[in-house]
Amino acid sequence: MSRRVPFAAAVVWMLAALSVAATALAGAPDRAFADRGGPARSVVPVVMVGIGGLTAADVSPARTPALAALVGRGAPGVLVPRSVRPRTCPLDGWLTVSAGERAAGPATCGPLPRVARIPGGAGTSTVSGWRRLAEAQARTGYGAEPGRLAEHLARAGSCATAVGPGAAVALADRSGTVARYRPAFDRTAAPTGDCPLTVVDAGALPLGVGRGDALVAADALVAKVVAASGPGATVLVAGLSDESAGSGTSLRLAAAAGPGFDGSWLTSGGTRREALVQLTDLTPTLTELLGTGTDEVFDGGCWRATGDRPAGRATSAAAAATLDRLRAFATTDRVVSTYGLWFFTALVVVQLLAYGLALLVAARARRAVSRRRAGRLASAAGLVCGAAPVAAVLAGLVPWAASPVPVWSLVLTVAGFTAVLAALAGRTPYDPPWAAPTTLALVTAVVLGADVVTGSHLQGGNLVTPGDLPLVGGRYFGFGNVAFAIFATAVLLTAGGLATRQAERHHRRRAALxxxxxxxxxxxxxxxxxxxxxxxGVLALVPGVAVLAADVAGVRLTVRRVALVAIAAVAAVSAVSVADWLRPPESRSHLGTFVQRGVEGQGGPVVVRKAEAALASLTYGGPLGWLTLLTYVGVGVYLLRPRGFGARALADTYRCWPTARPTLRAVWLTGLLGFALNDSGVAVLAAVLMTGVPLVVVALVRSSPDVSRRPPPRPPAPDRARPRGQRGAVGSAASSRG
Incomplete structure (x- = not known):
């Protein structure tokens, strides 16, 4: 009799390996970002111009020559203006710069507060209603503290000049006092060695009538600022809010020009994506450019220069190509946000129609040939719908957003990838029945895994992960919640499929390995x-892997072992998070940022905010959220304990695919934990259903004797080497008939 590796030893081994990896990670910079070129530190002078509502579509050499020149010679990008609410008012944007984290003014957009000069203060002014603005942050759930930027600069002994009411909000201290204020820009407000920072409020562009005139005025102000600052200055332009009036939001324009920013694209530690930055990046960028030290940690990351545009500074055609790329971000956001729900709906409708038609034909067919055709129809529908999610991700390899007809280009691209993947998976033999679903699951897992290793370039604008769109701000790099759900489902189905041969041969240790x-x-x-x-995701995936490994190994899960798995999951993610926190701030991901929040006493509000978001997802689209949850629970109960209609077909699948039941149990458990532990809530469950149900249908059909034209397999002999009373799910699934 061969000795089995104790379950506790396997869990401890996995935890030890993750801990060693976390130790190696500690203190190491993130080379995927930290090694990129950036601006020279301690560059003076620095001037930032904020123009609310500015987009890449507003810029052209004819209408805005100063902005076009800045974009052409510097580092442009698109800026995500998202703050506390979906729409960012001008006051919200300036308060966010002041606090270094998401902040907001009143719920309805209004004018910026009045700035009053303090008599005898030698230029010192105060922002009216400041106390009310500061107290309002406690109700947003973020707990921002306006005035942090000004006090940080004061501690560093650095001077700053505010021009305009928005800039006064950005540079006011915690009492609302602005040390140096100018109502309009002139040469006395230009940055110098004595006062190296100037922040300029160029107003917010209105919608509709008057936008053109306001844009021309803002461009003239930018030209005046550039001329007064001199050739050695670093000039930042940011569309840090939405328009002064209206109800919509969109990506805004950002640009930087000066030492270290010439002829490149913008990125930041907060996004790690080329030509993409966010509103909360502005504060740490200013402090780094001024070289004022790191005595305080702000949200976001510093602007960096990445990539190269060597031809972009010389020709008008190259400048137009630069602006076209920036506009493509907005096109991607508009198309995906509009049609993402339709894509999911189409997958559901196609499956219901195809499966319903197949069942109808099979029920009325008297000949085996007709039943076989009905099964092949259901199998084809399952292959197409099972390939669609990864095809939607692969569509990011094609620049469809730059097409004159982006919607049709996206549709044709997704359809093409779907057809190719479904055809390749369909060519796998019917015996074994798990070959086709395992193939599609493996392709899905490899594509998503390779994407995150190479920078998550495909997840920020596809139809299956609309929550990761730049404008939504759910995730800029790494696995978003929906992407994780697809990845985890594919991984567990792959693991279950690859372990089947070993389980059939009763090599349980090898199957578990x-x-x-x-x-x-x-x-x-x-x-x-x-x-x-x-x-x-780690907290949800580790239990799923452990349950699947225990089932195929024939290990019965006791309360003690379940607790051990939970401790291992928490310890593993905690070790990696702390190791990430020990790295330099510019290299941290949101794992290390969360630890920093906990150190600052802000971890609780973050957890509460995410829990509230998960619960709120149940009311998404009216009854849609609750319907998704009930469907998920119903599908899980049916698959794990089949009764009634279709139970015989599912029992045939469990006999043909010995690891099917433990695999589906692990997938269902991981999805349920993902729903409870992530702020996307029912979107995680919907993604698991979207990915897993078509592949399960393919396995069901290919296990049917009517479709595969082979007799049902005999159940495997029991494993005599196993102690009595510890029969695992693999053995019970092999002999179960529902």
Whole structure:
């Protein structure tokens, strides 16, 4: 009799490996970001111009020559203006710069507060209603503290000049006092060695009538600022809010020109994506450019220069190409946010129609040939719908947003990838029945895993992960919640499929080793800060891998073992998070940022905010959220304990695919934990259903004797080497008939 590796030893081994990896991570910079070129530190002078509502579509050499020149010679990008609310008012944007984290003014957009000069204060002014603005942050759930930027500069002995009411909000201290204020820009407000920072409020562009005139005025102000600052200055332009009036939001324009920013694209530690930055990046960028030290940690990351545009500074055609790329971000956001729900709805409708038609034909067919055709129809529908999610991700390889007809280009691209993947998976033999679903699951897991390793370039604008769109701000790099759900489902189905041969031969240790190997690689990909950077995903995936490994190994899960798995999951993600926190701030992912929040006493509000978001997802689209949850629970109960309609077909699948039942149990458990531990809530459950149900249908159909044209397999002989009373789910699934 061969000795089995104790379950506790396997869990401890996995935890030890993750801890060693976390130790190696501690103190190491994130080379995926930190090694990129950036601006020279301690560059003076620095001037920032804020123009609310400015987009890449507003800029052209004819209408805005100063802005076009800045974009052409510097580093442009698009800026995510999201703050506390979906729409960012001008006051919200300036308060966010002041606090260094998401902040907001009144719920309805209004004018900026009045700035009054203090008599005898030698230029000192005060922002009216400041106390009310500061107290209002406690109601936003973020607990921002306006005035942090000004006090940080004061401690560093650095001077700053505010021009305009918005700039006064950005540079006011915690009492609302602005040390140096000018109502309009002139040469006395230009940055100098004595006062190296100037922040200029160029107003907010209105919608509709008057936008053109306001844009021309803002461009003239930018030209005046550039001329007064001199050739050695670093000039930042940011569309840090939405328009002064209206109800919509969109990506805004950002640009930087000066030493270290010439002829490149913008990125930041907060996004790690080329040509993409966010509102909260502005504060740490200013402090780094001024060289004022790191005595205080702000949200976001510093602007960096990445990539190269060597031809972009010389020709008008190259400048137009630069602006076209920036506009493509907005096109991607508009198309995906509009049609993402339709894509999911189409997948559901196609499956219901195809499966319903197949069942109708099979029920009325008297000949085996007709039943076989009905089964092949259901199998084809399952293959197409099972390939669609990864096809939607792969569509990011094609620049469809730059097409004159972006919607049709996206549709044709997704359809093409779907057809190719479904055809390749369909060519796998019907025996074994798990070959096709395992193939599609493996392709899905490899594509998503390779994407996060190479920078998550495909997850920020596809139809299956609309929550990761730049404008939504859910995730800029790593695994978002929906992407994690697709990845975890694919990984567990892959592990279960690859372990089947060993389970059929009663090599339970080898089958468990296959599951643990695949699962360990997936956990590392999901949790590593430079790759997946997913806190809740690790907590959800580790129990799923452990349950699947225990089932195929024939190990009965007791309360003690379940507790051990939970402790291992928490310890693993905690070790990686602390190690990420020990790295330099510019290299941290949100794992290390959360630890920093906990150190500052702000961890509780973050957890509460995410829990509230998960609960709120149940009311998304009216009854849609609750319907998704009930469907998920119903599908899980049916798959794990089949009764009534279709139970015989499912029992045939469990006989043909010995690891099917434990695999589906692990997938269902991981999805349920993902729903409870991530702020996307029912979106995680919907993603698990979207990915897993079509592949399960393919396995069901291919296990049917009517479709595969082979007799049902005999159940495997019992494992005599196993102690009595410890029969695992693999053995019970092999002999179960529902």
């Amino acid at each position: 296959v599951v643990l190997t695949v699962g360990f690689a997936a956990v590392v990909l999901d949790g590593w800060p430079s790759w997946g950077a997913d806190f809740g």
